[in-house]
Amino acid sequence: MDFAGAYSAGHLKFLLKGFGVTLEVAIISIILSFIIGGAIATVRYSRITFISSLLAVIVETIRNLPLLLIIFFTYFALPEIGLKMPITAAAITALTLFESAMLAEIIRGGLNSIDKGQIEAARSSGLNFIQTLRYIILPQALRRMVPPIVSQFISLLKDTSLAVVIALPELTHNAQIIYGQKNSYVIPMLIMLALMYFIVNFGLSQIARRLELKRV
Amino acid sequence: MDFSILTDNFGLYLEGFKNTIIASVIALVSSFFLGVIVAVMRISPVKVLNWLGTGYVEFFRNIPVLIITFFFYFGLASIGIELDGLKAGTTALSIYTSAFIAEAIRAGIMSVPKGQMEAARSSGLSYNQSMRLIILPQAIKIVIPSLGNQFINLVKNSSILGVVAGLDLMYQADLISARAFVTFDVYLFVAMFYLVLTIPLSLGVHYLEKRLARSH
Amino acid sequence: MKRFLKLTLISILAVMMLGACGKEKVGGGAKNVDAKIKKQDKIIFGVKNDTRLFGYKNPSTGKVEGFDIDLAHALAKEMLGDENKVEFKEVTSKTRIPMLNNGEVDAVIATMTISEERKKEVDFTDVYFQAGQSLLVKKGSNIKGIEDLKKGTKALAVKGSTSAINIREKAPETQVLEFENYGEAFTALKSGKGDALTTDDAILYGMADEDPDYELVGGTFTEEPYGIAVKKGNTALVDKLNKALKAVKDSGKYEEIKSKWIKH
Known part of the structure; x- marks a missing residue:
């Protein structure tokens, strides 16, 4: 094992560059997923008959498929029906598709956790559905949803590593190029990779825990 | 949709399906046992075990399963330990999943009323016996849906074997x-093979969750 | 139980519906890449990043280098008057055709064999390099040639490459394991995951060059003429590339590049 060679300044810079891509893709995807997932959850929560059931089937299907398959599919299969995307866009699309479905369920769970009595009270006091959602349900539900949403973001950060299969130049991909040079680099590189993911994700999970404690 | 692709390559699909199931089932069983051990360590009154258990859970939960897989496939090989893709992947899946299972089981143990441990101890059972005979069986029953x-x-993550x-x-x-x-x-077609496995599983989990909620 | 079956069925049906969505065959006569190159005043080449001697990203400098890269610069000089009017994007054996069809790259110069099957999807220039499939093994290995790949042996290859298909024909008894890219496949060989790594000799020489514990054995058993690929239907661009290629060959620049990288 050659730790000194593996951790040369040039290599570390190359890794950090990859980490930048990882963060960029993860942050864009989580923002998009939050918006789309929120919209899906609201529609399902309001029980607009046909659309709600349709969304339920789509969400369940996506949630039950491997993300790796969705990434492959987005990049290699969708072009066959005319949907072509560059690598970064494909990675973001695939991650957003998958995470939206995950977040939709978390948000719906949050909405459902609000006591129905409150809704009735709000409605009978003259608020319409949108107002009830906005002033009564969302503020409470959002607070409950923050910890699971942070956990989901951690999953997303880990999941970006799967985009190596479409050669997205993110952290894991760049590490592969480095350890491809010498066998003695493999273990040092994997340790460095694990540490980089760990530091960010553990930090995030501590924030989530703090938020959870505050709520109780 | 061209069904000749399915029929022409049915042998390959079936072999893949078989290996996906084998990897998932073996990883489930081994991650369950690992998870129980780690969960018991995490709540153990012995400080060192406690730290080890917590460190294990936090570390493996916060790094991508792909990196653990690379470690078992390429990393171990670089120091002379040979595992083929199926074995390396299954081992990595077991370790990764065990961290999550340990957390689930720990939550289950915490939800068993404290009085039970005291009662068991005062009736003459040792700590280990009380844990094994009284607390764990109840805890595991509670967490069956989250094990599901x-x-x-696991089934979804097993797709990293492909890499x-x-x-x-x-x-x-x-x-x-x-x-x-x-x-x-x-x-x-690959998506369908996965859905055939995962959809019945998720419905089963939904069903168990509902039943558990009712019995409380 | 009924609900189980119903939901499973609905999901599978939903996936099938996706499949039924009419498929438009991509390729043919789409955007004019030649005009695009003129407008952006540079050529975006898809190149390998993990193939020593042809297209390799040096992790210490972050620069891509190799035969394909130098040739791309020389072609840009002929076509646009400046060898620096190029941009390089990474492709792998699996991603290069999708990236060409996506318009993400204008041309692919990435150790790509001209084959009849591929000609249906992309257009190729004239041959710019003649390679052949061979085997790379650890020095002292029992494998001395393709005939030694018998039952119980494992050959490593790269997904989406012609060599993965060829090896199954030429050595049907060996088990073939395929990886995402050459870097991973070579790491797998060094990790003892297989007895031999098979692909074009030109690529294998790069690996042997990198790690002297490995050598090529048994000569070549196929012919792999490399061409530059462009999106199907862009004949004007193919003509221009061929003209530039000829000029690079006539001026002696081609030999200069070749002797710089290929020393065998």
Whole structure:
């Protein structure tokens, strides 16, 4: 094992560059997923008959498929029906598709956790559905949803590593190029990779825990 | 949709399906036992065990399963330990999933009323006996739905075997699409194979969750 | 139980519906890449990043280097008057055709064999390099040639490459394990995951060059003429590339590049 060679300044810079891509893709995807997932959850929560059931089937299907398959599919299969995307866009699309479905369920769970009595009270006091959602349900539900949403973001950060299969130049991909040079680099590189993911994700999970404690 | 792709390559699909199931089931069983051990360590009154258990859970929960897989496939090989793709992938899946299962079981143990441990101890059982005979059986019953969820994740995560030539569904899909010069249909069939496994599992989990909620 | 079956069925049906969505065959006569190159005043080449001697990203400098890269610069000089009017994007054996069809790259110069099957999807220039499939093994290995790949042996290859298909024909008894890219496949060989790594000799020489514990054995058993690929239907661009290629060959620049990288 050659730790000194593996951790040369040039290599570390190359890794950090990859980490930048990882963060960029993860942050864009989580923002998009939050918006789309929120919209899906609201529609399902309001029980607009046909659309709600349709969304339920789509969400369940996506949630039950491997993300790796969705990434492959987005990049290699969708072009066959005319949907072509560059690598970064494909990675973001695939991650957003998958995470939206995950977040939709978390948000719906949050909405459902609000006591129905409150809704009735709000409605009978003259608020319409949108107002009830906005002033009564969302503020409470959002607070409950923050910890699971942070956990989901951690999953997303880990999941970006799967985009190596479409050669997205993110952290894991760049590490592969480095350890491809010498066998003695493999273990040092994997340790460095694990540490980089760990530091960010553990930090995030501590924030989530703090938020959870505050709520109780 | 071209069903000849499915029929022409049925052997490959079936082999992949078989290996996906084998990897998932073996990883489920081993991650369950590992998870129980780690959970017991985490709540153990012995400080060192406690730290080890917590460190294990926090570390493996916060790094991508892909990196653990690379470690067992390429990393161990660089120091002379040989595992093929299927074995390396299954081992990595077991370790990764065990961290989540340990957390679930720990939560289950915490939900068993404290009085039970005291009662068991005062009736003459040792700490280990009380844990094994009284607390764990109840805790595991409570967490069966979340174990189910972990199994679904396992089936989905097993797709990373494809990246280390693990001969699973994802891997075979690549071979089929390289030969058939189509990707779209090849991956749709793969998606169906996964859904056949995961949808009944998720419905089962939903059902158990409901039943558990009712019994409380 | 009924609900189980119903939901499973609905999901599978939903996936099938996706499959039924009419498929438009991509390729043919789409955007004019030649005009695009003129407008952006540079050529975006898809190149390998993990193939020593042809297209390799040096992790210490972050620069891509190799035969394909130098040739791309020389072609840009002929076509646009400046060898620096190029941009390089990474492709792998699996991603290069999708990236060409996506318009993400204008041309692919990435150790790509001209084959009849591929000609249906992309257009190729004239041959710019003649390679052949061979085997790379650890020095002292029992494998001395393709005939030694018998039952119980494992050959490593790259997904989506012609060599993965060829090896199954030429050595049907060996088990073939396929990886995402050459870097991973070579790491797998060094990790003892297989007895031999098979692909074009030109690529294998790069690996042997990198790690002297490995050598090529048994000569070549196929012919792999490399061409530059462009999106199907762009004949004007193919003509221009061929003209530039000829000029690079006539001026002696081609030999200069070749002797710089290929020393065998």
